[in-house]
Amino acid sequence: MPTYPGAVPSLRLRLAATSACLGLLAVAAAGPVSATVSEGSAAARAADPRTTRGLFVDPYMPGSQAAAQDKTFKPIGSRAQPLWITDYYAIDDVRDAVRRYTERANEADKTPLLTIYSIVGRDCGLYSAGGQPDAASYRSWIDQVALGAKDQHAIAILEPDAVPFIGNPACGFDTDERLSLLTYAAKKLSKAGTWVYLDAGHSGWQTPEHMAPLLKRAGIAWARGFSTNVGNFRPTDDERSYAKALVKQLAKVGVSGAKYVIDTGRNGGGKPVDGDVCNPRWARIGKAPKQVLRGSFDGTLWVKNPGESDGESDDGTCHGGPPSGQWWPAGAKRLMGTD
Known part of the structure; x- marks a missing residue:
């Protein structure tokens, strides 16, 4: 149970090998054969406040509240982090x-950050198992999320791990249903004015060749792009290489213009130790959240809130x-190197 409204349950302790999902699934068209990710008109982009203002630092986040009481925690509490919208x-x-x-x-003239995390069969039934009980409930729930976010110029990471887990025979969810639900969510949220990033795993999990057709089927044409490294520890350079390759693969399957963001909240400790993914002692906070909006790279975010336990x-x-x-x-002190 989260310790405050919207607190993120620990993300799945991710599989260390790229063989987590077995085999490529056949590509099925989701929308037009050739598509461009949703951005709106040039005039709309120029007027969009997300292109000029900073990211929201929520004073009610546990890290922010800790920093208000003890400045030791300021390196975490002073950084923008999303509100996790879960079941x-x-x-x-x-x-x-x-x-x-x-x-x-x-009201603070900042951009709100959200992580949407309530897909049916969430986390393959593992550490963060849960989510909505069925497809109809998920669609109804997403409808309400979209209404809440309508015209609020939010940024949303959509369902961490939901696409990378596709193909894992241990998960047991219906693949077509999952892809349909993700498309529904991406479309609903984008039409409400939200910048949506579908999650694409990380550089140590799936290949760009595997992910691109799945992201297409998951409705990335409705989204702004994709996120990588959510809750994980992969170095930023590795993630940028992976993301650039994925952008190219998306273009090959008919989806051009995809942008990406990288979770750097806990990747400042160098190369990760394979298999050591639950509150690892060697992890450190990484580069601060920063919007870049240059080329396909939209910037770095701290998606998994640093200082909150994995389990x-x-x-x-x-x-x-x-x-x-x-x-x-x-x-938190360990992540900051002050323990």
């Missing part, structure tokens, strides 16, 4: 929760962390 918020509540948060950001374990695997999603001062 913590019921269908009847999620619209108002999104609207309150996005309006607060806009707990009895065998030491999670290095003493509390339950997933809980603010963990000792872990």
